[in-house]
Amino acid sequence: MKTFRKYLNLFCISLGASCIFKLAMIKDVYYDDMQAAFNATNVQMGLLITFFAITQALAYLPGGWLVDLVPVKYLMPVGLIGTGLLGFWEATFPSYEVLLVIQMGYGLVITLMFWDAMIKGTRMLAADHAQGKIFGMLEGVRGACATAASFGSVWFFAKLGEGMSGLRSVMIYYSVILCTVGVLVFLFMEKNEVEGKVNAKQALQGLVQVAKLPKVWLAGGIVFFGYSFYSGLGYMTPMLTNVFGMSATLGATVGTIKQYMIAIFAAPLGGMLADKMGSRVKFLRYVMIIGAVIMAAFIISPSNEKTVALGIALMLLSSAVTYMMRGTYYSTTAELGISVTMTGAAAGVLSLVGNTPDFFSSVLYGSMLDLFPGAAGYKAIFGIMLAFALCGCLCAVLLGKTLKKESMQKGE
CATH class of the missing domain: 1.20.1250.20 (MFS general substrate transporter like domains)
Incomplete structure (x- = not known):
């Protein structure tokens, strides 16, 4: 794989990894506004992460099986775009019960389609002797992208009046990023010759x-x-x-x-x-x-x-x-x-x-x-x-x- 293509792939993977958890964990930054939007108690807010974590735990091993069956080029875009679509749904501010379903959806889509594929996709970008460097760069670029994306979300939140309208704009903002990155990964990620x-x-x-x-x-x-x-x-x-x-x-x-x-x-x-x-x-x-x-x-x-x-x-x-x-x-x-x-x-x-x-x-x-x-x-x-x-x-x-x-x- 050519150097430019390799690092373009790494950037797309890192950008997706930096944003894919933002929607599931959005309460960590916009707790009060989300609590008001869904009229939820503090216990109910805590249950959002519980439902997400349980679903993730159930999906890790099946996700590992799936990523060895289906090329990363196809799985990661589905994970990114699927998470983005769930984000658009969440931005409609449905009932709390539906929100729990969305949280479970995040856990399934992120874990089954993206997480293990991210690890495998990153490994395929470098030879065995350079695995530390490529994974270190993944985490570093992920941190940089997460910082930039977080500042962007704060700008949208403030620009659109904070409160429920600001929260909705943040959800849409992350959803658009995820869908866009999903398309980029599909277009630029290459299949490894051993896949499929x-x-x-x-x-x-x-x-x-x-x-x-x-x-x-x-x-x-x-x-x-x-x-x-x-x-x-x-x-x-x-x-x-x-x-x-x-x-x-x-x-x-x-x-x-x-x-x-x-x-x-x-x-x-x-x-x-x-x-x-x-x-x-x-x-x-x-x-x-x-x-x-x-x-x-x-x-x-x-x-x-x-x-x-x-x-x-x-x-x-x-x-x-x-x-x-x-x-x-x-x-x-x-x-x-x-x-x-x-x-x-x-x-x-x-x-x-x-x-x-x-x-x-x-x-x-x-x-x-x-x-x-x-x-x-x-x-x-x-x-x-x-x-x-x-x-x-x-x-x-x-x-x-x-x-x-x-x-x-x-x-x-």
Whole structure:
């Protein structure tokens, strides 16, 4: 594949990935306006994500089977355009019951058609030795596109009077982007020569075969603990404002840097370092150790106005480490020896295991703040993050030993 075409494909995939979750998660940004538009209680607002997450969990493995059966070129556009069409429906402000159906539709379409296809499509853009770089670039470009798209949505929201009309404009805005990107992916994404070579039975057999491999579950464990670590990142800004005494304005500034700007640079850098090291698994082991060390420093450091600079530095370092993890932990399928034809199956297992923290992480971290008021609650969160990092490191160590044993058995 020519370099320009490859990076055009990567940009389209990244742009789609940056926006495809925006509609399902729109309450995170426009909570009050959405609550008013659908006359929903706080519990009902919470159920929107519950229905979405449950549907996703049920669709990960079937999505892995489907992406090994149908070329990515066809699946991703259906996922993007299907999500956009659901967004247009949501913009009509139907009843709450219909909104739940739409949320379930998001979970099915995004997971079955897009998510595993995104992972496989990205893998096919680079040789096995450059998987870290291509996945790191995916995460970095995704972060940049998400930032630009979010600012665009805010502009539309304000331009059209905020409230319900502004919310409707945001829904339409994201829907138009998704449908447009879906068309671009269909036009520019190329079929890999190995795609479309298996039938439904063979794809199912491949899924079962991959699901029996302990090394795939260990790789899923790396994603699980890495994502659990990432889920705690959002509590660092409130700690700096509530405990270190940092101003709200400065908190918003460094929070934006942490959430968006760091990802743009850290994820590609992590991917390139992993490729240079020659093993994404080994790189993840080291990065997770560094993450654990940073959390330990957070726990033992004094929390007051005199140490706010240290707190900011630790937060930005932890953000960089986290996005290096995120930019790398889906890039291990080639190193595992999984063929391109079964990458979808592996992605399904990794996604099923890796995204499980959505069901418990927020409740777990939030409960620490309720149980331990003040600085103790945040330190408890960072203690849990430290444990997650060490567990992820253990998975990486065990996976490395498994791969080394396989290599010795093959006489490589």
